[in-house]
Amino acid sequence: QDTLSQQNQLDLASSYIKQLRERIENLKERKEKAMRSQLGMDANSTIDADNAMMVRSRLPVIELKDSGSVIEVMLISGLNKNFMLYEVIGVLEEEGAEVISAS
Numbered sequence: 001q002d003t004l005s006q007q008n009q010l011d012l013a014s015s016y017i018k019q020l021r022e023r024i025e026n027l028k029e030r031k032e033k034a035m036r037s038q039l040g041m042d043a044n045s046t047i048d049a050d051n052a053m054m055v056r057s058r059l060p061v062i063e064l065k066d067s068g069s070v071i072e073v074m075l076i077s078g079l080n081k082n083f084m085l086y087e088v089i090g091v092l093e094e095e096g097a098e099v100i101s102a103s
Contacts (some may be wrong), residue, residue, distance in 0.1 A: 003023070 065072040075088055089099050 061074075061076040063074040065074075073088075073092065085102060089102055093101055
């Protein structure tokens with residue numbers, strides 16, 4: 001069984017780290033390209049934090065807060081999603097929840 005010298009192990013680790021960095025950069029570029037296409041921006045436009053936040057705000061977000069016998073459900077659907085509040089309440093009630101208030 002061949003054992004690698006410490007130098008060989010360090011070389012392999014260094015090579016692996018470089019590969020991971022390249023992969024991260026590639027994924028960042030793909031993410032930015034996808035965000036630009038969702039915003040209808042051309043390929044030369046840059047994404048800033050406000051635009052990224054705008055893309056995320058279009059996506060449905062659900063947050064659950066458990067306080068013992070009470071669970072608070074917050075659903076943010078955005079302007080472009082057609083969630084019907086009564087449908088969401090219906091699903092919660094079907095699962096045994098008692099809806100106390102909704103807005």
